[in-house]
Amino acid sequence: MYKCEECGLIFEEPRKYIDDTGEELLVCPDCIGDYEEVHQCECGEIISIYEKMCKNCKKDTIIRFKELLKQFDEEQLEYINEYYDGEEIK
Numbered sequence: 354m355y356k357c358e359e360c361g362l363i364f365e366e367p368r369k370y371i372d373d374t375g376e377e378l379l380v381c382p383d384c385i386g387d388y389e390e391v392h393q394c395e396c397g398e399i400i401s402i403y404e405k406m407c408k409n410c411k412k413d414t415i416i417r418f419k420e421l422l423k424q425f426d427e428e429q430l431e432y433i434n435e436y437y438d439g440e441e442i443k
């Protein structure tokens with residue numbers, strides 16, 4: 354899946370386009386603009402393939418995490434910090 358950087362069109366197949374110099378280019382089928390490869394975030398939002406989540410889902414994750422942290426007291430949080438210090442949380 355691709356998204357045009359010029360007009361924002363989402364498409365599956367780039368269009369072949371021959372420019373003035375005779376060079377064959379792949380372009381947006383609608384406006385001949387440049388495009389980037391995209392995929393769908395879990396929520397349905399279209400995002401770059403270099404991102405795992407859209408901005409909203411990232412924000413949501415942090416909000417949910419902060420909500421979760423409220424369930425622990427100071428000492429527990431301190432221990433969690435110590436336990437996960439520099440480690441991957443899973």
Ligand SMILES: [Zn+2]
Pocket residue numbers: 357358359360361362381382383384385386
């Ligand atoms: Zn376009």
Ligand SMILES: [Zn+2]
Pocket residue numbers: 394395396397398406407408409410
């Ligand atoms: Zn999302």
